[in-house]
Amino acid sequence: MIVLISFNHIPNEYIYKKFENTQYNKINWFLQKIENGDFKERKYNGVFFGSSQCYYGINDSILGPEYLNLGMNTPSRDMDLYMYESFENAGGKTDNIYSIIGGEQMVSYGIHPLMPYLVNPGWFVRNGQSIFSLHFYKYILIRSQKVLESHFDFLLGSKQFLKFKRLFGVGYLDRIIVNKTSRLNMVKTPQSCVNPKVVTFYEEFRYNISSQWKFFDKFNDSKKLLMPSFQLYTECHKISETFNVKGTVVIEIDSLNGCNNDYQNWADLGHLNRYGAIKFTLALKEKI
Numbered sequence: 001m002i003v004l005i006s007f008n009h010i011p012n013e014y015i016y017k018k019f020e021n022t023q024y025n026k027i028n029w030f031l032q033k034i035e036n037g038d039f040k041e042r043k044y045n046g047v048f049f050g051s052s053q054c055y056y057g058i059n060d061s062i063l064g065p066e067y068l069n070l071g072m073n074t075p076s077r078d079m080d081l082y083m084y085e086s087f088e089n090a091g092g093k094t095d096n097i098y099s100i101i102g103g104e105q106m107v108s109y110g111i112h113p114l115m116p117y118l119v120n121p122g123w124f125v126r127n128g129q130s131i132f133s134l135h136f137y138k139y140i141l142i143r144s145q146k147v148l149e150s151h152f153d154f155l156l157g158s159k160q161f162l163k164f165k166r167l168f169g170v171g172y173l174d175r176i177i178v179n180k181t182s183r184l185n186m187v188k189t190p191q192s193c194v195n196p197k198v199v200t201f202y203e204e205f206r207y208n209i210s211s212q213w214k215f216f217d218k219f220n221d222s223k224k225l226l227m228p229s230f231q232l233y234t235e236c237h238k239i240s241e242t243f244n245v246k247g248t249v250v251i252e253i254d255s256l257n258g259c260n261n262d263y264q265n266w267a268d269l270g271h272l273n274r275y276g277a278i279k280f281t282l283a284l285k286e287k288i
Contacts, residue, residue: 006143006192007120014150015117016161023073026055026171030070030083039092046255046288047092049083049219050100051075051108052171053227057272058100059281061168063288068094075102076112077215082119084219093264095203096288102229102270107212121182125164128214131203144229165242172274173267177230199248228280230269 012035016028033039042270045066048058053069070083080099115124117141199210265276272280 002144003121003140004209006140006145007122008147008151009120010117010147010152013161014146014153017159018155020161026072026169027114027118028087028161029169031057032164033251034086034090037056037091039087039090041091041093043093044093045094046096046098047084047087047094048098048100049080049222050098051154054100055103055169055171056155056173056267057172057227057277057280059170059277059283061167061170061234062281062283065167068092069173071100071169072112072114073085074112074114075105075108076110076115077107077212077219078115078124078127078129079112081215081218082115082123086151097219098225099216099219099222101224101226107209107216109207109212111208114144115139124211127218129211130204131207132205133208133211136211148208170277172277173271174274176273177266177268180206182287188268192258225284230263 002059011033015031019027032038047070048054048060052071052075052104054069056071058069060067060069064089069089072079072083084097111124118142121136121140122137124136125131157264160276163248199213204210262276265272267273267276267280
């Protein structure tokens with residue numbers, strides 16, 4: 001019964017209500033652009049997909065209307081794939097797909113917290129999701145709960161939601177890192193997040209890693225852009241060599257004019273603020 005319920009549709013109005021004033025408010029902007037037909041028969045030179053490092057770090061307003069930032073908070077390759085498929089199904093086209101790699105992980109754990117609102121289990125199975133995963137079972141339970149909530153919410157009536165008029169997808173973090181002497185605490189990345197060939201059954205059951213790799217494989221033709229972290233940009237070349245992924249793009253540190261070492265360009269240890277994003281994007285613009 002729970003599985004059957006989870007296949008029901010959740011209306012956009014319910015999603016708008018749930019995320020209007022949250023860190024995931026961008027999903028409302030994205031869904032509204034689809035509803036308005038803004039992507040229909042539109043071709044971009046490049047579209048960027050990734051987590052918050054993409055969302056806050058790639059300033060598509062500087063790159064111009066030929067580029068689009070579809071980054072979303074919280075790293076998860078299922079969200080990247082959903083955004084890309086929805087963009088394409090809405091009529092959008094692009095010459096270049098850029099998959100943003102933040103820190104030193106190609107994929108992350110679990111399932112994105114927005115996915116129970118956006119797709120039914122059929123979408124996951126179609127795209128390679130393992131049914132032997134605790135995260136998938138958790139997703140089905142949450143999905144069925146939200147389906148029931150959305151139908152009950154419909155009976156209570158609708159309300160007016162914020163209508164977005166902005167063209168670009170960049171977000172801004174208008175703060176400066178508190179401690180300029182801070183160092184990012186490096187946490188050892190499980191090998192299975194780097195090499196898809198070493199995912200054990202336990203890792204898949206507990207962490208959903210193999211499925212995340214399958215979602216990421218859908219972006220085989222994408223260019224991989226490695227985003228910097230505060231005072232750790234020199235590690236990018238080592239990380240790039242470890243990934244050994246065709247199409248990986250690494251911007252040379254000199255072109256950033258020391259952006260990664262200047263704490264005034266950072267909102268926190270992993271995210272550029274508005275000033276840093278402008279500098280980074282100007283450097284990126286020269287490369288693409």
